[in-house]
Amino acid sequence: MTPFSLEMPRAIHFGHGVLGKLPETVREIGERVMILSGAGWLRGSPWDAAIEKGLEGCEIHRFFCPSSEPSVRSVAAAGAAAAAFRPEVLVAVGGGSVMDTTKALSALVRFPGSAERFLEGLPGAVPVPGPGLPWIAVPTTSGTGAEATKNAVITSETAGVKRSMRSRHLLAHAVLVDPELTLSLPLGVTGTSGLDAFTQLVEAYVSRSATAPVRSLVEGAFPLMWDALDGLSRSPGDLGLREKASYGALVSGVALANAGLGAAHGFAGAVGGMFNVPHGLACAVFLPHVLAANTDVILHDIGKLVGASHGAKAQQDPVAWLASEAERFLNEYGLPGDLRGFGIPREIVAELAEKSAGSSMRGNPRELSMKERADILSRVV
Numbered sequence: 001m002t003p004f005s006l007e008m009p010r011a012i013h014f015g016h017g018v019l020g021k022l023p024e025t026v027r028e029i030g031e032r033v034m035i036l037s038g039a040g041w042l043r044g045s046p047w048d049a050a051i052e053k054g055l056e057g058c059e060i061h062r063f064f065c066p067s068s069e070p071s072v073r074s075v076a077a078a079g080a081a082a083a084a085f086r087p088e089v090l091v092a093v094g095g096g097s098v099m100d101t102t103k104a105l106s107a108l109v110r111f112p113g114s115a116e117r118f119l120e121g122l123p124g125a126v127p128v129p130g131p132g133l134p135w136i137a138v139p140t141t142s143g144t145g146a147e148a149t150k151n152a153v154i155t156s157e158t159a160g161v162k163r164s165m166r167s168r169h170l171l172a173h174a175v176l177v178d179p180e181l182t183l184s185l186p187l188g189v190t191g192t193s194g195l196d197a198f199t200q201l202v203e204a205y206v207s208r209s210a211t212a213p214v215r216s217l218v219e220g221a222f223p224l225m226w227d228a229l230d231g232l233s234r235s236p237g238d239l240g241l242r243e244k245a246s247y248g249a250l251v252s253g254v255a256l257a258n259a260g261l262g263a264a265h266g267f268a269g270a271v272g273g274m275f276n277v278p279h280g281l282a283c284a285v286f287l288p289h290v291l292a293a294n295t296d297v298i299l300h301d302i303g304k305l306v307g308a309s310h311g312a313k314a315q316q317d318p319v320a321w322l323a324s325e326a327e328r329f330l331n332e333y334g335l336p337g338d339l340r341g342f343g344i345p346r347e348i349v350a351e352l353a354e355k356s357a358g359s360s361m362r363g364n365p366r367e368l369s370m371k372e373r374a375d376i377l378s379r380v381v
């Protein structure tokens with residue numbers, strides 16, 4: 001068997017009611033608690049009241065992250081708040097942006113300064129030197145899997161790119177995945193976040209760095225994620241489907257942290273660094289084109305992943321079937337099939353093709369030439 005490493009958060013708790021474990025998990029670490037969340041959804045919700053009641057007696061500072069994806073500047077604002085409050089533990093309650101802000105903050109509390117110096121691929125970048133402040137993840141979306149990953153995706157305003165701060169030192173102290181928290185997610189967010197997880201499962205499974213445990217985990221999670229996407233557009237209040245989506249998202253995070261991703265994420269990273277396109281939407285829009293470009297080398301693996309449960313068409317041509325499913329899901333969640341509506345000028349296709357060469361692209365099962373990348377981009381933007 002090929003040697004492998006498996007890096008995960010110290011503890012993962014999954015299932016209905018696990019939010020109730022938050023107080024004891026926090027108190028294992030300390031009583032000065034900085035809670036990071038989005039500005040809108042949590043405030044005034046029953047979850048918010050439950051969290052505050054459970055942490056009675058602790059000193060709490062609330063920090064509301066902006067709705068945009070994290071940037072060097074927005075992370076610095078969280079850093080300034082933490083420097084004033086001096087937390088012992090961080091709690092992230094939210095989606096991928098809140099998770100990634102908290103991950104970056106956990107390092108910046110211990111190693112103050114700009115996040116820019118830790119962004120991989122930027123000139124002069126250095127590794128995170130040691131463990132960050134312990135943080136606890138409470139995801140409220142089911143998509144990015146950021147609760148289980150060791151990288152924080154951050155936009156550098158000065159370089160105009162999205163890059164990762166990546167280190168095993170950023171893994172969560174504990175993850176509490178309570179699918180009930182995702183019940184009220186709007187249709188569009190359910191679609192974009194679910195399709196992000198869907199893409200991550202597929203790309204990690206066929207990645208050049210895929211390992212035996214990642215493949216086993218993805219084989220178990222993929223059918224559940226597919227069920228969730230297939231059903232949630234019609235039945236968004238179905239807790240069983242929400243549970244499947246949360247599980248698929250969690251596994252997609254473990255998978256990408258240990259096996260990397262592929263070209264769909266490479267393109268999504270390039271586009272997302274320059275334009276305000278939802279990450280999951282970008283991934284899903286690129287996925288069918290990337291699957292087509294990879295067909296020869298992934299046919300066997302995708303056939304195994306899709307299995308026998310999706311009918312004759314899936315068995316005859318599993319790669320084409322998977323690509324058509326991604327397109328169908330985009331449509332069912334009211335999402336566009338391309339990125340033409342985002343005002344991306346066609347003239348920058350060559351620049352985007354260059355910028356797509358980040359760490360995700362290196363996981364793609366075959367090398368895509370600059371011309372192939374530009375061709376795919378031209379069909380999408």
Ligand SMILES: [Fe+2]
Binds near residue numbers: 144196197200265279
């Ligand atoms: Fe993603």
